[in-house]
Amino acid sequence: AAGVIQSPRHLIKEKRETATLKCYPIPRHDTVYWYQQGPGQDPQFLISFYEKMQSDKGSIPDRFSAQQFSDYHSELNMSSLELGDSALYFCASSLGRGRNYGYTFGSGTRLTVV
């Protein structure tokens, strides 16, 4: 079965650079979620989109922005990168906003800021 696809798998950036992470949800899923997981930490909710509109907002820094496109894929744009942004970034998708509980995570993008 198709899963949530994230790209790239690994990304190395320097401080103050920008990064774009992409997420392709499971086909027919219309809701996308972004989480940040620091080393040894639990995943922290950043933001979610339903039907291309922002749905919920968590602890996403102002330096980050995200959007969901017409084909339901999503991109997380990160600017003015800081060392503390080094983390695993997970995308998850589900069908229906709040209607079908339990969503599927992708394998993540490991961002390293040097």
Place this chain on the structure above:
Amino acid sequence: GENVEQHPSTLSVQEGDSAVIKCTYSDSASNYFPWYKQELGKGPQLIIDIRSNVGEKKDQRIAVTLNKTAKHFSLHITETQPEDSAVYFCAASLTGNQFYFGTGTSLTVIP
């Protein structure tokens, strides 16, 4: 917002023994409680979930119990196997959109 606490942070068991991981939550309105297994370098995988209108749910060697009054829920793994070794996260959700995760339990099953 919701606050989820998880214990223990690390757990070692002999193969074949049972493992129990416990979580508490703060928001009595939370109504959905999934458990995720995360292996190294991979995304969290849903292994079992429970809704607030159910007290217990089983799936083969895995079971979850929920005590709404006490606001705690537990994961039980019986007949543990080495491949059960991973980090396990509990989570709580009100809307089914935003999940609040516990801090994780690193489970090691010793052959």
